[in-house]
Amino acid sequence: MRTFHFKISIEGEIMAQETINFSITVNPTAQALKVVDANGNVLPDGASVTLKAQQVGVADPGQVLFVVSGGTSPYNFALASGSIPAGDSLTSVVNADTSETVSIEGTPTAAGDSTFAVTVSDSAGTTTTVAAKKSIT
Numbered sequence: 001m002r003t004f005h006f007k008i009s010i011e012g013e014i015m016a017q018e019t020i021n022f023s024i025t026v027n028p029t030a031q032a033l034k035v036v037d038a039n040g041n042v043l044p045d046g047a048s049v050t051l052k053a054q055q056v057g058v059a060d061p062g063q064v065l066f067v068v069s070g071g072t073s074p075y076n077f078a079l080a081s082g083s084i085p086a087g088d089s090l091t092s093v094v095n096a097d098t099s100e101t102v103s104i105e106g107t108p109t110a111a112g113d114s115t116f117a118v119t120v121s122d123s124a125g126t127t128t129t130v131a132a133k134k135s136i137t
Helices: none
Strands: 034-036 048-050 060-069 075-082 088-094 100-106 112-122 127-136
Touching: 060 088, 060 112, 060 127, 075 088
Parallel strands: 048 127
Antiparallel strands: 034 060, 060 100, 075 112, 088 100, 112 127
16 A cells, blocks of 8 residues: 655635545556566567577477566557468467466477567557567477
């Protein structure tokens, strides 16, 4: 709980005892949309991450691409450019603290490097984009 202190000044002449009613509304300021990598490092808009290499035909239970919080949930994710490796997919999981973890998982079907970008937006329209690269051997 936070304590707020207020100073109220009444100007003018008071002729008799009066009761003055007033109300105070406090609107919390929303936190800015924040995107962090798997290690907790804040990723600015346009940041780039490199995911660990994976072998063709070997299932990957999921690599965290980023975790998003703040802003105004719910969040939306979209592949902004490029393509993820064939056989992989992007997934999103809502965490207990209402942040969301976006991962790439699956069983790649072809070797090669994939570069792609994912845009996240909150319901207030704030967006940020993260570029990624994943190699399949």
